[in-house]
Amino acid sequence: MNETKKLLAVFQTEQKLRGLQSRLGAAERFLNEQERQLNALGEQHGSFESQLRQIQSSTKENEDEMARIDERMEKLREEMNNARTNKEYQAFLVEVNGLKIERGRVEEEVLGLLEQADAIKTELEQSVASQEERTKVRDVAKQDRDTRHSEIKDRVKELEAERDQLAGEVNPKILSELQRLLDERDEDAMAGIEIIDKKRHEISCASCMMTLPIELLSRLLSGDLTSCSNCGCFLYLDEDTAAALQPTAKR
């Protein structure tokens, strides 16, 4: 096997690995998104609960205030019954009327608070339903992630071993160049060539589509490691293309 073929074998194994792992990666990202949404719902639920506690404590304060007003009014009515002068009676009456207005105001406040509490209770119920629903989606997502993980686990190990073995046969400098190209260009780290004009031996890089100088073709045909003069990816000749480029007589 020439250098190009050895490198291509590493590259193709790496591509298979990446393909497998990208499916797992997608499942993992989906699962993380579900966890994130579930946490957000939990936080929202907590905030509703604390709002409800505040409203309930304000309601309690206002109800206590109403009870105090009622007690005071009760006392004033007794005192009115025992009033000795009309002036005294009138003074009690003024106070009672003031308290009545105050009581009305507090009562209205309580009604408003009860309405708010009901609205938040509805929100809380909806929030519980959303959390249940999201939990189901999360559980399915987790199962899917785990299934995918166990499905590919053995194959990934196999491919990793295969890739490492193949990589061991390639010059380390070339290998690190391939690694750099994989990081930068992923599936475009290596590319085949396209024939533009067979007679004139005009070819282009299948990755960047730029026409390649004729010298590159002879390098490729001789099996020497060749990079695209334009985009820098490693080039290879697949068998069909190589055969197509051979003079008819030699076939």
Ligand SMILES: [Zn+2]
């Ligand atoms: Zn190119």
